[in-house]
Amino acid sequence: MVERARIVTLAAEGVANTEVAQLLGISRPTVIGWRKRYEELGIAGLSDRPRSGRPREIDDDMRLDIVARTLAGPPKRLGVTHWSTRLLADEVGVSNFTIAMIWREYGLKPHRVQTFKFSTDPELVAKIKDVVGLYLNPPERAIVLCIDEKSQIQALERSQPILPIRPGLPERATHDYVRHGTATLFVALEVATGRVTDQVLERHRHQEFLRFLKRVAKAYPRKELHIVLDNYGTHRHPVVRAWLEQHPRIQLHFTPTGASWLNMVEIFFGIITRQAIRRGSFASVKDLVAAIRRFIDAWNERCEPFEWTKEADELIAQTKRQKTSLTRH
DSSP states (O other): OHHHHHHHHHHHTTOOHHHHHHHHTOOHHHHHHHHHHHHHHGGGGGSOOOOOSOOOSSOHHHHHHHHHHHHHOOOGGGOOSSOOHHHHHHHHTSOHHHHHHHHHHHTOOTTOOOOOOOOOOTTHHHHHHHHHHHHHSOOTTEEEEEEEEEEEEEEEEESSOOBOOBTTBOOBOOSOEEEEEEEEEEEEEETTTOOEEEEEESOOSHHHHHHHHHHHHHHSTTOEEEEEEOOOGGGGOHHHHHHHHTOTTEEEEEOOTTOGGGSTHHHHHHHHIIIIITTOOOSSHHHHHHHHHHHHHHHHHHOOOOOOOOOHHHHHHHHSOOOOOOOOO
């Protein structure tokens, strides 16, 4: 309708048909056709004419009713958490293809769900600025490390050998497996280089965490260390605090509660899971540990830093709960 209005407006200003077509990016016959329609019928001529074909079975009211039912969710009597096309079609009395068409039109996807998390940490703003400040403007001559543990890594052995990739066929593995125990991977990621210091232990109590801290301190002797980590209880244990008081060159910086994504070591954990653990088959915990160490040795030879790009203020605006109603009481 906007395009047709522009055609007649430009024509009224005396612009030639060829020039109108060039200005609007359409063909000259289109310009001539709509000018003729306007001359014959006026404004009404710019609307679509009735077209041949099967008349609409779903009027606008029914379409809006289907959308409203979809947004409201299924009634409790059905015992389901969300609509399917067939379930809603039976409820409304139309075909499931009609439901699917309307859902596509309005961008509705009841089968999908996304998760979210709002941090309730009272020191949210201060902690975000602290951690992001370390990433973007680290203290001079200091080393920034991101530390965390990946616990309960299972040594899973597939019941049959993994079938290798073939032309036209992906790698294939059996869905069943045998568990051979678990291990906990402690990692310290050096932000400036991407290099990691690791240790694999059986458990992740404060004793193991302190043991790993001592390993990290030994790997960076006589250096000022700023360590980013989450709020897991072992990280704040009195024994750990007492040791830190004796080593003031090591300072801990905690991410806000419910915001462990601020810790860049989580990126590394995602990479090692996808590339070395998830698709493996391990006959023992020893084999699992060997695979982890092979990956980390190769990683440290080719590693690159993870570059943090977002400013603290931008993150703060995104992590705060937004108002959903302006209703005044």
